[in-house]
Amino acid sequence: MTSPNPRQRELIESTDGCYLVDAGPGTGKTFTITRRYAEIVEQDDVEPDDILLNTFTRNAATEMRDRIVAHSEYGARELRDAPIGTFHSLCNDILREHGFDAPSHLGLDEAITRSTSVLEDETIEGKYFREFVGKFTDDHPEHHDLLRAISDPDDILDVIKNLAANGVFPTMEGWYRDAEEQLYGDADAFEAVFEELNRPRNGGSKQSELRESLTDYDSDACYLPDAPSRAEIRGESGSKAIPGHVRTRVFEEDREGLLAFVHDVYVEYLAFALSRNYLNFSFLQLFAFVHLCENEALRDRLTFEYVMIDEFQDTSEIQFKLALLLAGTENVCVVGDWKQSIYSFQYADVENITQFQDRLHRFVEDLNSDRSRIDASFDEVNEIELDRNYRSTQAIVNRSEDALVVPGTGSEEVDAEAVLEDVVSLEAETDADHSHIEAIQHENEHEAVLTKIGEIVGNEEYAVRDDRDGGGSDGLRPPRYGDIAILTRTRDFGRELLATAEEHGFPMAYEGGVELFRTDPAKLLLAWLRILEGGTDEDRGWAVVLERAGYTLDEMKHVLSTGSYPSGMVAFRDELDGLETVSAVAHRVFDRYGYDGPTAEVLSTTIQSVYDATTMTRGDLIRFIEREVESGATHEVTAAAGSNAVRVQTIHAAKGLEYPIVILANMNANKFPSTGGSDGRIVYDERFGLRQRTCYGEAHDQPHVYDNWYWDVLKCCRPTEYDEERRLLYVAMTRAEDHLVFTAGEEPNTFLEELPVAVETYEPAVERPAVGETVQTRFDVGIPEPAGPRGYSPHSLMNDEVFEAVDEGRGAEYGSRVHNFAERYALGEDVEPRSDEEDEHHVAELLDSFEGELRVEEDAYMPLEVDGEQVTIRGVVDLVHVAEDAVEIVDYKTVLGRHAEDEYRTQLSVYWHVLNEVYPDRAVTASLFYTAEGELVEMEPLSKDVIGSLME
DNA sequence: GATTAGAAATTTTTT
DNA sequence: ATTTCTAATC
Numbered sequence: 001m002t003s004p005n006p007r008q009r010e011l012i013e014s015t016d017g018c019y020l021v022d023a024g025p026g027t028g029k030t031f032t033i034t035r036r037y038a039e040i041v042e043q044d045d046v047e048p049d050d051i052l053l054n055t056f057t058r059n060a061a062t063e064m065r066d067r068i069v070a071h072s073e074y075g076a077r078e079l080r081d082a083p084i085g086t087f088h089s090l091c092n093d094i095l096r097e098h099g100f101d102a103p104s105h106l107g108l109d110e111a112i113t114r115s116t117s118v119l120e121d122e123t124i125e126g127k128y129f130r131e132f133v134g135k136f137t138d139d140h141p142e143h144h145d146l147l148r149a150i151s152d153p154d155d156i157l158d159v160i161k162n163l164a165a166n167g168v169f170p171t172m173e174g175w176y177r178d179a180e181e182q183l184y185g186d187a188d189a190f191e192a193v194f195e196e197l198n199r200p201r202n203g204g205s206k207q208s209e210l211r212e213s214l215t216d217y218d219s220d221a222c223y224l225p226d227a228p229s230r231a232e233i234r235g236e237s238g239s240k241a242i243p244g245h246v247r248t249r250v251f252e253e254d255r256e257g258l259l260a261f262v263h264d265v266y267v268e269y270l271a272f273a274l275s276r277n278y279l280n281f282s283f284l285q286l287f288a289f290v291h292l293c294e295n296e297a298l299r300d301r302l303t304f305e306y307v308m309i310d311e312f313q314d315t316s317e318i319q320f321k322l323a324l325l326l327a328g329t330e331n332v333c334v335v336g337d338w339k340q341s342i343y344s345f346q347y348a349d350v351e352n353i354t355q356f357q358d359r360l361h362r363f364v365e366d367l368n369s370d371r372s373r374i375d376a377s378f379d380e381v382n383e384i385e386l387d388r389n390y391r392s393t394q395a396i397v398n399r400s401e402d403a404l405v406v407p408g409t410g411s412e413e414v415d416a417e418a419v420l421e422d423v424v425s426l427e428a429e430t431d432a433d434h435s436h437i438e439a440i441q442h443e444n445e446h447e448a449v450l451t452k453i454g455e456i457v458g459n460e461e462y463a464v465r466d467d468r469d470g471g472g473s474d475g476l477r478p479p480r481y482g483d484i485a486i487l488t489r490t491r492d493f494g495r496e497l498l499a500t501a502e503e504h505g506f507p508m509a510y511e512g513g514v515e516l517f518r519t520d521p522a523k524l525l526l527a528w529l530r531i532l533e534g535g536t537d538e539d540r541g542w543a544v545v546l547e548r549a550g551y552t553l554d555e556m557k558h559v560l561s562t563g564s565y566p567s568g569m570v571a572f573r574d575e576l577d578g579l580e581t582v583s584a585v586a587h588r589v590f591d592r593y594g595y596d597g598p599t600a601e602v603l604s605t606t607i608q609s610v611y612d613a614t615t616m617t618r619g620d621l622i623r624f625i626e627r628e629v630e631s632g633a634t635h636e637v638t639a640a641a642g643s644n645a646v647r648v649q650t651i652h653a654a655k656g657l658e659y660p661i662v663i664l665a666n667m668n669a670n671k672f673p674s675t676g677g678s679d680g681r682i683v684y685d686e687r688f689g690l691r692q693r694t695c696y697g698e699a700h701d702q703p704h705v706y707d708n709w710y711w712d713v714l715k716c717c718r719p720t721e722y723d724e725e726r727r728l729l730y731v732a733m734t735r736a737e738d739h740l741v742f743t744a745g746e747e748p749n750t751f752l753e754e755l756p757v758a759v760e761t762y763e764p765a766v767e768r769p770a771v772g773e774t775v776q777t778r779f780d781v782g783i784p785e786p787a788g789p790r791g792y793s794p795h796s797l798m799n800d801e802v803f804e805a806v807d808e809g810r811g812a813e814y815g816s817r818v819h820n821f822a823e824r825y826a827l828g829e830d831v832e833p834r835s836d837e838e839d840e841h842h843v844a845e846l847l848d849s850f851e852g853e854l855r856v857e858e859d860a861y862m863p864l865e866v867d868g869e870q871v872t873i874r875g876v877v878d879l880v881h882v883a884e885d886a887v888e889i890v891d892y893k894t895v896l897g898r899h900a901e902d903e904y905r906t907q908l909s910v911y912w913h914v915l916n917e918v919y920p921d922r923a924v925t926a927s928l929f930y931t932a933e934g935e936l937v938e939m940e941p942l943s944k945d946v947i948g949s950l951m952e
Numbered sequence: 953g954a955t956t957a958g959a960a961a962t963t964t965t966t967t
Numbered sequence: 968a969t970t971t972c973t974a975a976t977c
Contacts, residue, residue: 057966088967120967206953215955238954281967314966346966409971490963652964670961675970693968720970728964 008032011333011384015040015306018376020356021335021384024426025400025734026391026658029335033310034064036333038072040306048074048082052304052326054090056311056343060656061085064310083304087319088281090326091288092118095279098298102291103274106267107172110274112287119278120605129157132272136265146261149694149705155680160266162684164282165316165347169290170267176290177370183259185689187251193687194247194717200240208241213716217709224697227709246713251688253710258692262682285318292325293373303328312336316347321363330376339404339423342652342728350724354422357381385424391658391737394428395435399740399757400733401425406754408673408722432465434476436739439667439752440762445745446500447764449486449665452741453506453646454767456661457481464660464738481507482644485659487651487732489674493666494648505768507645511653517625521595521603524548526625528589529582531573533618545569548593582621583608651732662736664729669747673725688714725751822847822892826854826879842934843892852883864948880915887915887924890936909941 004012008028011021012035023029033053040051055061065084069076083090095102099112119125133153137144150156163169168183169176175183197210211234218230228249235243270286273279279287292299307327309315312334315323323332334356341350352359360378367373389397401423405416442448456462456479463476464483486508488494494510501508516522523544530541539560546556549566559565572592579585586607590600607621647659666672683691693711729751733740742752748759821833822843833840847854881888889911908926915924926939 086967092967118967202953212954284967343965345964411971492963650964652966670971671963674963675961715969724964 005388007386012036012039016331018330018378018381019333020381022424023335023386024337026389027386028390034067037068041072048079050305052307053084054087054309056314088284091284094288102287105290105294108271117278119280125280132269143261145696150681158680159682159684161282164286165318167318169286170263183690186687190251190687198241210716211242217712222707223709224706250710250713289322305329306331309334313338313341313353314343314348315352317349320352324363324374339727340731344724387424387426388429389426390429393432393435396736396740397426397428399437400730403729403733404726406751408725409750439742439757439759441744441748441759442762442764444764445743446497447766448762449743450504450506450766451764462739480644481646483660484646486648486663486665487654488666489672491650504766509645510648521590521600525586525589529622651728654735655731658735658737660737661739663741664732665743667742667744667749667752669749672749673722850881855880885922887919887922889926890929892929905939908939912941
C-alpha cells in the first residue's frame with residue numbers, strides 16, 4: 001500500500017475530535033494509524049509526548065513504533081521515550097515515576113517505590129498467594145466457614161483479578177467509590193436478561209429457555225432445607241415460563257458474609273503484595289487508576305492532547321476508564337474490530353467497542369460524579385468504517401463472514417440478521433478469484449494434513465499472489481512450504497501434528513513452548529554460575545566451559561586436576577564476579593558466546609523475574625535452574641521466522657498475522673467449539689454481582705458445605721454462548737490471503753458441517769518430501785510430571801519410546817471402557833457385558849473363574865532409595881484378587897498394546913512389590929489379561945534396583 | 953413437547 | 968463441574 005484510500009485518508013486527516021473506527025481484518029489498520037500519528041506529530045505545536053498510542057502487545061507496539069519512525073520526520077532516537085506501548089507498560093511508568101503514595105488512596109500504608117517489581121510469572125505469584133491465604137486463614141477465624149467451601153486458593157485470586165479488571169477495588173474501610181453497589185449487581189440489566197431468557201418460545205407453545213435449563217435444578221444437589229423445591233422454581237407442570245418472584249428472590253440473596261470475606265481477602269492481599277514489594281499486572285492498573293482518579297495535579301500533568309488506542313476490542317473496563325482519565329481533550333481515537341474480540345479470558349470486554357458510545361458517556365459521567373475529572377463531553381462521536389480488504393480474496397472475505405453466524409451446536413439458534421447488521425461487509429481489493437476453500441476429512445487427520453500440504457506445495461492449482469507490496473500487479477506463483485500456516489484451537493494438536501511431521505521429514509516449525517533450561521545458553525549459564533559459586537560443583541562448571549572451548553577430554557582432565565585454568569577464562573570469571581546482579585551475569589555470558597536470539601532473551605527475562613521476585617541467593621538460582629532442567633518445564637520462545645517451513649500456531653497466537661494459505665485443523669466434534677469447563681467457586685458478573693456457588697450450614701453440630709440454590713438458578717441465566725468461538729473461527733479464516741483448507745479427523749464439528757463448504761473424504765498418502773535447505777524445529781515430548789514433590793508414578797518411569805508406543809497402541813477409549821467394566825464387575829455392581837463387546841465377556845469369564853475376594857485398590861506407594869535419596873513411587877492398582885494363599889494383580893490390556901509390555905511390566909512390578917509387603921506370607925503374582933484374546937499372561941516382575949535405575 | 957436418565961466429552965493466552 | 972446429545976417414556 002503506498003497511498004491511503006479515501007476512508008483511510010479521512011481517518012488520517014481527521015486528527016481532532018472523537019473517533020470510533022471499525023477496522024476489519026486486512027483493512028490496512030496499522031498503516032493508517034501510523035500515518036495518522038505522523039500527521040498529528042507533524043503539527044507545529046505537537047510533540048511526541050503529547051500523543052498516547054496504546055496497543056495490546058509489546059510486539060504490536062514495537063511494530064507501530066518502527067513504522068512511525070519510517071514515515072515521520074522523527075527518528076528512532078526522538079521517539080524512544082514516546083508514549084507508544086501497552087496499557088501495562090504505561091501504568092508501570094506512571095507508578096514508577098509518581099506512584100509512591102498511590103496505595104494511600106485506598107487507606108494502605110505501604111508505598112510503591114522504584115524497587116517494587118512486577119511479577120510476571122504466575123506460578124510464582126501462586127506460591128506467594130497460597131502463603132498469604134495460609135496467613136489470612138489463621139488471622140480470620142470468622143471467615144473459616146467460607147474458606148471451607150473453597151478448595152483451591154487460585155479461585156480467590158481469580159475473582160480478585162476479575163474485580164480489579166472491572167474497576168471494583170476495596171479500601172481499608174470499605175469499598176472504593178461506588179464499588180459496593182456493583183458487587184450487588186445491576187437489577188435492571190439482570191431483569192432484562194432474565195426476561196429475555198424466560199420468554200416462552202414458538203409463539204407460546206414451548207417453554208422458555210430458562211425453564212428448560214432449570215430441568216436439572218435439584219438433581220444431584222444438596223441444598224439447605226429452606227431452599228425452594230423444583231416445583232416452586234419452575235412453576236406448575238406444563239407452564240411455559242418460570243414464576244416472576246424467582247427473579248427478585250435470587251437477586252436479593254443475602255451476601256453480606258461473602259462481601260465481607262472478599263473485601264478482607266482482597267485488601268489484605270493488596271497490602272501483602274506491597275509489603276513483599278511486588279505488584280501483579282492487575283494491581284498495576286488498579287493503582288494507576290486510583291492514583292489518576294485522586295491526584296488532580298498528577299492527572300493534569302499526565303493528560304495527553306491526543307489518545308489513540310489500537311485493538312480496542314481487547315480492552316477491559318478498567319483500561320477504557322484509564323484511557324479517559326488520560327485524555328485531556330476530546331481527541332480520542334479508538335480503532336478495533338468487535339469481530340476479532342477473542343480475549344475475554346483476559347477480561348477483554350467486547351462491549352467496550354460494540355456499546356462504545358453508551359459506555360463512553362456512562363464512564364465519563366461516573367468519573368465525574370463526585371468531582372470533575374474529565375472536561376471533554378464527547379458530544380459527537382464520529383464513526384469511520386474501513387471496508388477495503390487488502391489481504392484476502394473476495395471469496396475468503398465472504399466465507400469468513402459466514403463464520404460469525406454458524407451455530408456451535410445442533411440446537412443453537414443464532415439470530416443471523418441481528419449479527420450481520422453489525423458487520424461492515426468488506427470488499428476485497430483484488431479481483432483475483434483463484435481461491436480454493438475446501439474441507440477434508442479422514443480418520444488419520446495428521447497424515448491427511450501432511451498429504452494435503454504435499455499436494456499444495458509447488459502446485460499451480462494453489463498458486464498464490466506475489467509482489468503485492470511492490471505495487472506491481474498480482475502475479476501468481478506456486479506455493480512453498482513457508483506460505484502455509486496450520487492454525488489450531490489447542491496447542492496439543494499442534495504438537496502432535498509436529499511429531500507426525502517429524503516422522504515423515506516434513507519441514508514444520510512449532511511456535512510455542514520450549515524446554516528453555518535444557519538449551520545450550522542455559523547450560524553455559526549454569527556452568528558459569530557454578531564456577532562463581534565454587535564448591536563441589538565447580539568442576540562440573542569448568543568441564544562444560546572447557547568442552548565448549550574445544551578442549552579434548554584428556555586436556556580437560558589435566559586442567560581440572562591441576563587447576564590451571566586458561567587465563568582468559570579466569571579473567572572472565574573475575575569480571576562476572578564483580579557484577580552485582582544475576583541478570584547482569586546472564587547478559588555477559590550470553591554476550592560472550594554470541595547468544596542474541598529469542599532463547600537467550602527469554603532466559604534473561606525469566607531469570608530476572610525469578611530473581612527479582614524472590615530473595616534468592618546465587619546458590620538458590622543454581623538450584624532453581626537444576627530443578628527446571630529436571631522437570632523439563634517449558635517456556636514460550638518464538639522461533640526465528642524466514643525459513644521455508646510450514647508454521648503451526650494457535651489461533652490466538654496468529655492474530656494480527658497473515659498467510660497465503662491457511663489450514664484450519666482439528667475441526668472435530670467436541671474440540672472446537674469446546675464444551676464443559678467450570679468456573680471458580682466465587683463468581684463475579686456485572687449483572688448479578690458477586691456470588692458463591694456453595695453455602696454453609698450446620699449438620700450434626702458441624703459446619704457443612706452445601707450447594708447454593710441461588711447459584712443453580714443464576715447459572716442458567718447465563719447460558720453458554722458460542723459468540724466468542726465464532727469470532728475465533730472468524731479470526732482464523734481471515735488470516736488467509738489466497739486459500740483456505742479445513743481439516744477434520746473422526747467427526748467434523750458443527751461449525752464445519754454448517755459452513756457452506758463441502759467436506760470431502762481424503763485418503764492420506766504421505767510422501768516424504770524432497771526438502772532442500774530447511775530448518776526444522778525439534779520438539780521434545782515431555783513425560784507427565786509425577787504427583788507430589790518427590791513421588792514418581794510408574795508412568796514417569798517410561799522413556800519416550802515406550803510412552804509413545806503406549807499412547808498410540810492403547811486406544812484410550814477402548815482400553816478404559818474394558819477397564820471400567822472390570823472394576824465395576826469386580827465391585828459387584830450391577831453390570832452385564834454388552835452383547836456386542838467380546839472383551840467384556842472375556843473379562844467377566846475371567847473374574848468369575850477366581851475364587852476368593854476381588855478388590856479394586858486406589859493407590860499404592862512403594863518407598864525406594866535412588867542415588868541415596870528416599871523417593872516414593874505411586875501407582876494406581878487396578879484389580880487385586882486375594883485368595884487364601886495367593887494374591888494376584890490383574891491388569892487389562894487389549895491386544896493392541898502388546899508391544900508396550902515394557903511399560904506394563906514397570907507398573908505391575910511396582911504393585912507386585914507393594915503387595916508383597918502387604919501380604920508377606922502369600923504368593924504374589926502379576927498378570928496381564930489380553931482381553932481381545934481372552935489370554936492371561938503372568939509377568940516376571942522387575943527388581944527394585946531395576947525400577948530405581950529407570951528413574952534416572 | 954416435556955421429562956428423565958445416561959453417556960461422553962471437556963481450553964485458549966497476554967501483560 | 969458442566970455441557971451436549973441421545974433415547975425412551977409420558
